[in-house]
Amino acid sequence: MASLPETASINEDYSKTSIKDETLLRFEPLSSCLDPNFWFKVCQLKLEVDKLDEVHRPLIGYYTSNNNPYMSFECSSFNQEVNDETVFKYIARGYCLNKNTIDSFKICDKNELLKEFGERLLDNIRSGKAIEDPSIIPAFDVLMYTDLKRYIFYYWFAFPSFSGPKYCLNDVPTLLLNTFSPTQFDSLVFGFKNLKINQRGFFGVVSTKEGNLTVMTLKDYIDLLKNNMESDSVGYLVFADPSDLLNNPGWPLRNLLYLILFHCPSIRTSVLRVIALRGSPTTKFSASMLFNIKVSSENFLRQDTIKFVGWEKNAKGIFCPKYVDLSKTMDSTKQAKESVDLNLKLMKWRIAPDLNLDIVAQSKCLIIGAGTLGCCVARNLMAWGVRNITFIDNGKVSYSNPVRQSLYRHSHCINSNTYKAIAAADVLREIHPEINSTGVVMSIPMPGHAANIDDHKNVDLLSKLIEDHDITFLLTDSRESRWLPTMLSTLHNKLAITAALGFESYLVLRHGVKIQDVSTGEQKLGCYFCNDVTAPGNSLVDKTLDQQCTVTRPGVSNIAGALAVELFVSYVQLKNNVLANAKCCLGIIPHSIRGFISDFQQIIPFTSSFFQCIACSTIVINDFLNKKEEFLNNVFTNPNYLEDLTGLTSLKNEFENIEIFEINDSDVEDSGTYSKRL
Amino acid sequence: MSMTCQQFVEYAADLKNHSDLIDDGWNLCQYQCPMNGSLINYLVKKKIQKKNKSLLKSIHSDSLMEDKIPIVCEYHILYNPSYSCPDVFFNMWYTDGKLLSLEHVWSLVHSFLKQNVVHDKWNAITQEMHPFSNTPFFRLHPCKNTHVLKMLGFSPKNNYKFNPLIAWLSTISPLIGLEMHLSYGNKELKS
Numbered sequence: 001m002a003s004l005p006e007t008a009s010i011n012e013d014y015s016k017t018s019i020k021d022e023t024l025l026r027f028e029p030l031s032s033c034l035d036p037n038f039w040f041k042v043c044q045l046k047l048e049v050d051k052l053d054e055v056h057r058p059l060i061g062y063y064t065s066n067n068n069p070y071m072s073f074e075c076s077s078f079n080q081e082v083n084d085e086t087v088f089k090y091i092a093r094g095y096c097l098n099k100n101t102i103d104s105f106k107i108c109d110k111n112e113l114l115k116e117f118g119e120r121l122l123d124n125i126r127s128g129k130a131i132e133d134p135s136i137i138p139a140f141d142v143l144m145y146t147d148l149k150r151y152i153f154y155y156w157f158a159f160p161s162f163s164g165p166k167y168c169l170n171d172v173p174t175l176l177l178n179t180f181s182p183t184q185f186d187s188l189v190f191g192f193k194n195l196k197i198n199q200r201g202f203f204g205v206v207s208t209k210e211g212n213l214t215v216m217t218l219k220d221y222i223d224l225l226k227n228n229m230e231s232d233s234v235g236y237l238v239f240a241d242p243s244d245l246l247n248n249p250g251w252p253l254r255n256l257l258y259l260i261l262f263h264c265p266s267i268r269t270s271v272l273r274v275i276a277l278r279g280s281p282t283t284k285f286s287a288s289m290l291f292n293i294k295v296s297s298e299n300f301l302r303q304d305t306i307k308f309v310g311w312e313k314n315a316k317g318i319f320c321p322k323y324v325d326l327s328k329t330m331d332s333t334k335q336a337k338e339s340v341d342l343n344l345k346l347m348k349w350r351i352a353p354d355l356n357l358d359i360v361a362q363s364k365c366l367i368i369g370a371g372t373l374g375c376c377v378a379r380n381l382m383a384w385g386v387r388n389i390t391f392i393d394n395g396k397v398s399y400s401n402p403v404r405q406s407l408y409r410h411s412h413c414i415n416s417n418t419y420k421a422i423a424a425a426d427v428l429r430e431i432h433p434e435i436n437s438t439g440v441v442m443s444i445p446m447p448g449h450a451a452n453i454d455d456h457k458n459v460d461l462l463s464k465l466i467e468d469h470d471i472t473f474l475l476t477d478s479r480e481s482r483w484l485p486t487m488l489s490t491l492h493n494k495l496a497i498t499a500a501l502g503f504e505s506y507l508v509l510r511h512g513v514k515i516q517d518v519s520t521g522e523q524k525l526g527c528y529f530c531n532d533v534t535a536p537g538n539s540l541v542d543k544t545l546d547q548q549c550t551v552t553r554p555g556v557s558n559i560a561g562a563l564a565v566e567l568f569v570s571y572v573q574l575k576n577n578v579l580a581n582a583k584c585c586l587g588i589i590p591h592s593i594r595g596f597i598s599d600f601q602q603i604i605p606f607t608s609s610f611f612q613c614i615a616c617s618t619i620v621i622n623d624f625l626n627k628k629e630e631f632l633n634n635v636f637t638n639p640n641y642l643e644d645l646t647g648l649t650s651l652k653n654e655f656e657n658i659e660i661f662e663i664n665d666s667d668v669e670d671s672g673t674y675s676k677r678l
Numbered sequence: 679m680s681m682t683c684q685q686f687v688e689y690a691a692d693l694k695n696h697s698d699l700i701d702d703g704w705n706l707c708q709y710q711c712p713m714n715g716s717l718i719n720y721l722v723k724k725k726i727q728k729k730n731k732s733l734l735k736s737i738h739s740d741s742l743m744e745d746k747i748p749i750v751c752e753y754h755i756l757y758n759p760s761y762s763c764p765d766v767f768f769n770m771w772y773t774d775g776k777l778l779s780l781e782h783v784w785s786l787v788h789s790f791l792k793q794n795v796v797h798d799k800w801n802a803i804t805q806e807m808h809p810f811s812n813t814p815f816f817r818l819h820p821c822k823n824t825h826v827l828k829m830l831g832f833s834p835k836n837n838y839k840f841n842p843l844i845a846w847l848s849t850i851s852p853l854i855g856l857e858m859h860l861s862y863g864n865k866e867l868k869s
Contacts, residue, residue: 031773033748034775036776038775070726088703324774326775329814
C-alpha cells in the first residue's frame, strides 16, 4: 500500500521531465457573466417554486466563440428549452443549487461538492450521455445563497473538469486559414448551420475523397475514431472556442479531450488535430485556430486518482465566492426613490441648473386641513420630492369626499371609520413608500367658538408641531381656523402659506416672516389677516348649508393647491428675507396670488403687514407670551377681545364717526373666501 | 424631418447586414405587441467590453487586480412612433449582474465629449422603463434624435447614398459608450 503514492510521485516526476521539451497546453478558464434579470428569476423561483427545497435546478449557460471567455446566464437560463436558435451562441447545461441559509452556504464542504459535480460529469462521459448531447460537456454548477429581503446574493460558480491528464502542443498553433481552402470553409459553415443547437459546440469534420469536408455530429465522429485502426487520427475534432488568447484553447476543450480519450483509447498515443472555432458563421469562422495536441501523461483513467478542478476565482483572483448587492435595482422602494429623484434632477440638467432640490426634499411640511386642498398640496409636495409630511385634521372621510379629495377612496368612507389625517398619511406611503408621513387627529382651537376642554392642550400641541416643521400650509375651510396657526407661525417665525377658495376664485398667500436686517427699511409682508379689519368670529353660525361647506368649482382647489406648492418651492430657493416678487432661479416669488376662474384671470398683489393685525402684530404675540392662559380664554370666549386688544375697535369707531365712506357689504365678507371680484 | 417606421426597418436590416459581414453582433429582434399582436422590429447588440477601472470609482474597482474590468453593454434601437425617429435604450452591468449607476455611465462617456455633455443639457442620459421588458434602462432622450437626423441632412423623401440610421448612431455612439467600426462609414446604402 505504501508503494502506491511513491509510484505516483515517480510518474509525476517522469511526466515533468517529459514535458520540458514540449509546450504544456493550458486552457483559458471560463468566467461567469450574469444578466440582471437572472437574479430576478432566481428570486421568483426561490419564493414561488423552490421555497425551502434545496434542489439542483437545471440551468442553461450561453457562450460564444467571439473572444469572450464568459459563460452568460439570464432569466431564460432557467427554461428547459432553448428558444433562441441563434447561430452565434452555444449552449451549456448545468445546475444551480440555492442554499436556504448563509450558514449552510458557508459550511458545506466545497471540495466534496466539487467532487460531486465532477463525478456527475464523469458519469455522463462514461455512459455516453455526453456524446448524445454534447451541451453537457462544458459542465457548470452554481452554489448560491439569496438574501431575499435585502437583495444580497452570494454565489460561486464551478466549471468542473479533470485535473489530469496533462496535454502538450505538438507544434505551434496555426490559423486554420493556412490549412483550409475557402471552399472547405464554406462547407464547414454549411455543415455547422445544419447541426442542432446542442450539437454545435462539439463536432467533427472529415475530408471527402473530392477534397471537400463533411461535418458530422460528435457521436458519428467518435464512432469513426473507434473503428479507425490506423495510428493516425482521422479528420478533425471541432469545438466552439470562447478563448480570447491566441495559443490557449478555452475551458470546454478540457472536458472534450477527456471524453475522446475515454472512448477512443487508440488515439492516446497519437496526435489529435483539433479545430478551435473562433469568430462567427457570418465571417466563416475566419479566426479559427488549429491545435495539434498529444497526451503527455497517461494514467488518468484510474478512478482513485481522479481529481477535479474548476471553482471560479473572484474579482481579486482568489478562489472564493462572489457577493453582489442588488438592492438598488431590485428593491422596489429604493427603485421608486431613485426614479423620483432622477426625474427631478432632469429639471436641473435641462432647465434650471441652479435649482436646489435638496432643500425642497429636506423641508418638513405641515398640512392643516386634509380636504380637497390638503390632498392636492400633499400630492404636489410629493411630486417635488418632499419626504416629510404631517397632516392635521379632525374629520372622517365621508361619501362625498373621494371624488374631489384625491387621496381618498370609497373604502375609506364605509362605516365612517377612517380619520382623514390618518387615511391621507397612509395613502401617501402607499403612493411612495419612502415618504415619512404622519396624521394627527386634532381640532384647531378657534376664536369665538366657545371653549373646548382640549383647547389649551391643543394649542400647545399645534405650537409644537409648527415649531418642528419648516412650513405650515393653512388649508382649512373657515377663516377663524386659520387664526391660531397664523399667530403661532409668526411666533416661531416659520413660513406659512394660506390657500383659500371662493366659488370661482382663489387666494394663495405666503405670510410674511420677520425681517432680520432692519437697516434695509423693508417692511414685513402681511399675513392672511393683515388686510382684514375684523376679528374672526364663528363664521359657521347663521349660515345656510351651502355657505357652510366650501362650494367651489372643482378645478379651483387644484389650481390653488398647486400654486401653494409652487410658491413654497420658489420661496425656499432663496435663503432669507424674501421680498415681494423677489427673483429666484424659477422666476419671481409673489406675496399673494388671486385668481378668478369666471374670466380666467390672475393677479399678484402684495401688501405689508398691518401693525394692528389681530394675528401677526406684536401686541397679540406679546399678550400670548406674557399671559397665555388668560389670553386664550379671552380669545375663545369673547369675539371682540382681539379687536379691542389691537385697537381695531377704536379705529372702527373713528371711521363710523367720520361717516364719509360707504361701506360695501362685500368688503367685509367673512369666511376668508374671496368669492367676489376685488 | 422624420423617419417612417418602414424606412427604419429597412435601414435597420441594412445595418444588420453590414454588422454580419464584420461580426459586429447586431441582431434584429421582434417583439409582439400585446395590444394588437403586431410585430415590432428592433436592433439589439450585447457585448462585453473592458473598461478602465479608473472611470468607475466604486467598490468594484478597488477590489480588482487588473486595470480593466469587463462591463456588459446592451443596446436596443427601437423605432419611436411618437417622435418618428430611432430611439436608443441601453444598459450596462458588471459580470455579477449589478447595473452601473447613472454616474458611472456618465463617466464612461467618451472623454472629449464629457465637457459638452455636462453643459449641453440635451445630451442628458436618463433612466426609464424599457417599453418591452419593463425593466429600467438608460436612454438618450428621443426629442433630439430628430434634430440629429435633420443636422445630418435627412429627409424622408430624399434618396441617400448612406444609411441615415448608421449616420445617426455613429453621431450619438460616443455618448452611450458604443464603439462603431469605421467600415460602417465606407459602405453605401443598398436599395
